[in-house]
Amino acid sequence: SPYLEDSRTGLGVDTLKRAIRNNLFYVQGKFPEIATRNDYYMAIAYAVRDRLLQRWVASVKQYIQEKHRVVAYLSAEYLLGPHLANNLINLGIYKETEQACKELGLDLEWLIEKEVEPGLGNGGLGRLAACYMDSLATLEVPAIGYGIRYQFGIFEQDIRDGWQVEDTDNWLRRGNPWEIARRELSYDIKFGGYVQTYLDRAGKLCFNWIPELVVKGVAYDTPILGYKVNTANTLRLWKSEAPHSFDFQSFNAGDYNSAVNSKIICENISKVLYPNDEQIEGKRLRLQQQYFFVSCSLQDMIGIHLRQGEKIHDFHKKFVVQLNDTHPAIGVAELMRLLMDVHQLEWEEAWDITSKTFAYTNHTLLPEALETWDLQLFGSVLPRHLQLIYEINRRFVDYATIKLYGNHQKISSLSLIGEGPRKYIKMANLACLGSFAINGVAALHSELLKKTVLKDWYELMPHKFQNKTNGVTPRRWMVLANPELTNLISGKIGEGWIKNLHELKQLEPFADDPEFRKEWMQVKFNKKKALAKRIKKRLGVDVDPNSMFDILVKRIHEYKRQHLKVLHIITLYNQIKKNPSMDVVPRTFIFAGKAAPGYRKAKLMIKLINSVGEIVNNDPDINGRIKVVFYPNYNVTNAQKIYPAADVSEQISTAGKEASGTGNMKLSLNGALTVGTLDGANVEIRECVGEENFFLFGLTADEVAKVKSEGYKPWDYYSENPNLKEVIDQINSGYFSHLDSKVFKELTDSLLYDDQYLLFADYQSYIDTQAKVEEAFKDQDKWARMSILNTARMGKFSSDRSIREYCDEIWKVESVPVTLD
Numbered sequence: 001s002p003y004l005e006d007s008r009t010g011l012g013v014d015t016l017k018r019a020i021r022n023n024l025f026y027v028q029g030k031f032p033e034i035a036t037r038n039d040y041y042m043a044i045a046y047a048v049r050d051r052l053l054q055r056w057v058a059s060v061k062q063y064i065q066e067k068h069r070v071v072a073y074l075s076a077e078y079l080l081g082p083h084l085a086n087n088l089i090n091l092g093i094y095k096e097t098e099q100a101c102k103e104l105g106l107d108l109e110w111l112i113e114k115e116v117e118p119g120l121g122n123g124g125l126g127r128l129a130a131c132y133m134d135s136l137a138t139l140e141v142p143a144i145g146y147g148i149r150y151q152f153g154i155f156e157q158d159i160r161d162g163w164q165v166e167d168t169d170n171w172l173r174r175g176n177p178w179e180i181a182r183r184e185l186s187y188d189i190k191f192g193g194y195v196q197t198y199l200d201r202a203g204k205l206c207f208n209w210i211p212e213l214v215v216k217g218v219a220y221d222t223p224i225l226g227y228k229v230n231t232a233n234t235l236r237l238w239k240s241e242a243p244h245s246f247d248f249q250s251f252n253a254g255d256y257n258s259a260v261n262s263k264i265i266c267e268n269i270s271k272v273l274y275p276n277d278e279q280i281e282g283k284r285l286r287l288q289q290q291y292f293f294v295s296c297s298l299q300d301m302i303g304i305h306l307r308q309g310e311k312i313h314d315f316h317k318k319f320v321v322q323l324n325d326t327h328p329a330i331g332v333a334e335l336m337r338l339l340m341d342v343h344q345l346e347w348e349e350a351w352d353i354t355s356k357t358f359a360y361t362n363h364t365l366l367p368e369a370l371e372t373w374d375l376q377l378f379g380s381v382l383p384r385h386l387q388l389i390y391e392i393n394r395r396f397v398d399y400a401t402i403k404l405y406g407n408h409q410k411i412s413s414l415s416l417i418g419e420g421p422r423k424y425i426k427m428a429n430l431a432c433l434g435s436f437a438i439n440g441v442a443a444l445h446s447e448l449l450k451k452t453v454l455k456d457w458y459e460l461m462p463h464k465f466q467n468k469t470n471g472v473t474p475r476r477w478m479v480l481a482n483p484e485l486t487n488l489i490s491g492k493i494g495e496g497w498i499k500n501l502h503e504l505k506q507l508e509p510f511a512d513d514p515e516f517r518k519e520w521m522q523v524k525f526n527k528k529k530a531l532a533k534r535i536k537k538r539l540g541v542d543v544d545p546n547s548m549f550d551i552l553v554k555r556i557h558e559y560k561r562q563h564l565k566v567l568h569i570i571t572l573y574n575q576i577k578k579n580p581s582m583d584v585v586p587r588t589f590i591f592a593g594k595a596a597p598g599y600r601k602a603k604l605m606i607k608l609i610n611s612v613g614e615i616v617n618n619d620p621d622i623n624g625r626i627k628v629v630f631y632p633n634y635n636v637t638n639a640q641k642i643y644p645a646a647d648v649s650e651q652i653s654t655a656g657k658e659a660s661g662t663g664n665m666k667l668s669l670n671g672a673l674t675v676g677t678l679d680g681a682n683v684e685i686r687e688c689v690g691e692e693n694f695f696l697f698g699l700t701a702d703e704v705a706k707v708k709s710e711g712y713k714p715w716d717y718y719s720e721n722p723n724l725k726e727v728i729d730q731i732n733s734g735y736f737s738h739l740d741s742k743v744f745k746e747l748t749d750s751l752l753y754d755d756q757y758l759l760f761a762d763y764q765s766y767i768d769t770q771a772k773v774e775e776a777f778k779d780q781d782k783w784a785r786m787s788i789l790n791t792a793r794m795g796k797f798s799s800d801r802s803i804r805e806y807c808d809e810i811w812k813v814e815s816v817p818v819t820l821d
């Protein structure tokens with residue numbers, strides 16, 4: 001009976017109502033007459049948080065008492081998205097909370113829309129970490145995610161006069177009900193200074209790092225609940241602060257300014273997320289961020305391990321540490337330091353433990369994204385680690401010299417230290433050497449790793465190499481983003497697919513059911529209508545939900561080729577202009593994505609999209625048959641509204657450049673058909689959904705390499721293809737830019753004279769394929785069939801499958817069901 005339920009744990013409607021009312025009073029200090037929307041949001045959030053904490057405490061208790069092996073996921077980024085609705089779904093109380101709200105005169109959806117999302121990541125890599133945290137908890141695997149509690153996450157994007165404008169993301173401004181500050185849990189982190197060597201009483205050589213700066217890392221925990229299980233894992237993010245006794249001397253001496261100054265320096269470390277992806281910048285602060293969170297995390301793990309009464313020698317049996325790209329790779333040297341300088345182990349044993357602890361995931365093949373650090377800079381921030389890396393490298397090079405018969409070229413490519421005008425540290429090499437497993441994020445990517453950037457490592461240590469194809473959580477990307485489709489599916493095949501996505505296969509027979517096809521398309525139409533409404537509200541542009549929604553959403557980058565899509569749009573525009581009465585399928589092209597603030601060409605691509613949109617959308621000859629929309633501030637919240645409305649998913653990167661992609665999976669899962677190259681996970685998506693349900697175009701990765709090696713000349717394609725020539729000339733004439741013929745010159749020049757991502761080589765193939773897309777869309781009944789089959793065959797791309805594979809093949813960890821007492 002509901003009124004017997006505890007008001008902080010009960011899941012019934014009446015109990016939830018009581019909890020919300022209580023929180024409004026006791027947490028927010030308000031009563032209904034004066035409560036704001038935010039007050040109600042907080043009241044509900046705290047009601048949910050109570051229920052999370054019950055499961056979180058039970059999980060932690062069980063892990064400690066039973067001493068289970070634990071996965072530590074180290075990531076500089078977590079792109080979590082809003083918590084409230086997700087937690088309601090995972091708790092299984094969405095309906096109940098909706099009802100409780102209704103009875104209190106509140107609209108739950110309206111409150112959910114209020115939540116500011118934690119944007120603590122750039123894109124794919126950070127969002128993957130968030131999906132993996134969800135799957136780890138859902139699979140009941142003991143895990144801790146470690147990262148940085150940035151005060152400012154990824155910038156907010158606004159579009160003014162067609163250009164991207166950045167605004168700071170002050171996500172903590174209204175407080176964060178989802179985190180628990182663990183003020184008592186903190187570690188001191190040293191920076192700079194020098195290393196003293198001395199002999200201890202036994203005559204052993206010891207190292208004493210005398211820092212120039214000490215920063216305190218404070219733990220902030222966010223419980224991550226699995227779907228309909230009691231497991232709630234911890235996401236532990238570190239905030240940097242001044243240590244308690246910061247600059248006492250200057251303070252006492254009355255030098256208030258310099259005391260405050262050092263406080264600011266300390267707090268700077270976790271102040272802001274670097275908004276670049278796929279382009280490294282050798283910034284001191286970035287290295288400090290990486291070391292800061294990695295050192296806090298490893299000290300924390302060692303502390304947990306020792307407090308359980310275990311021996312330091314068994315550290316690698318307790319924890320397996322996954323490196324999300326090379327950003328935390330400094331952990332290899334840091335664990336060596338902690339084991340030797342703090343816990344007094346000898347080199348051999350420290351190395352044995354270290355090299356059994358780490359595993360490394362690579363997320364990109366782009367050479368400009370491979371992290372290196374100028375050796376001088378590195379030494380000035382981490383003098384002790386520079387020594388350790390030299391020693392790790394000395395021993396490794398000795399070994400490699402024997403293994404490789406002194407093949408100097410190979411040895412220098414494997415070396416942790418690069419030589420040139422200046423020396424530098426190669427973080428990927430440190431990660432490869434220090435890890436027992438190395439994986440790529442899609443089958444093609446893992447193969448290319450072995451053939452290109454990590455070739456020498458593969459030849460030396462083939463046993464370390466694996467593939468783990470990425471996945472996405474169906475909870476957020478279906479159940480939460482698309483409850484209508486979720487209900488339609490569950491009505492036919494039950495709810496099992498939410499935890500076992502392979503069960504979607506059971507939908508296949510319904511592709512032949514005309515009634516089901518109708519309902520399927522009706523859901524899609526409603527989602528398009530809802531997105532159209534948002535577009536109208538945000539941008540004032542009318543788009544027709546009956547038109548084909550053709551969607552390209554992801555970070556803006558030349559290799560992702562948003563400008564190839566623009567070439568297609570202009571080509572289509574020109575066709576209609578020449579023959580205004582032609583029969584075209586009306587299309588709405590929707591773009592979204594952020595450009596790194598310092599990436600000029602990417603920002604110019606945004607301007608180009610908006611400029612073309614302005615002309616196309618307002619041309620009476622076009623008469624609304626094609627529309628171009630740039631939806632601002634692409635983030636998790638907006639993505640949840642966009643994916644369900646997609647008819648077509650554009651995955652058009654140059655083959656061999658996109659490691660995996662995960663937006664491709666989310667769109668396809670939501671019934672969009674893919675137009676794509678054979679790149680990243682597109683290859684596997686096509687294998688699963690069937691080639692007849694996938695619009696393939698463009699060169700393969702092998703062909704790309706071949707064309708390039710033979711001396712690619714984009715100008716030839718331009719001069720030999722009249723449609724392409726017309727498009728480029730038109731952009732250059734100022735047709736889309738109020739006759740200003742210079743604005744886009746940087747972009748068109750780079751295409752005409754370089755085109756390193758082969759847009760021109762793939763142009764005609766892309767145009768031809770788009771004609772097929774158009775033909776297919778004309779037969780709506782056939783399209784519905786394809787869309788249903790496509791979704792039905794996406795089972796492989798659940799992050800549950802990815803995490804299962806990581807658990808079985810890399811981490812060797814097992815599920816631990818949690819019981820509530």
Ligand code: 26V
Pocket residue numbers: 122123124125126128274275276277278279280281325363364369441470658659660661662680
């Ligand atoms: C690099 C850097 C360099 C220093 C500044 C900050 C920063 C942030 C991120 C990165 C690397 C980003 C790599 C990345 O996001 N890769 C993407 O990973 C996805 C998940 O595996 C994958 O689906 C995408 O294809 C891949 O581009």
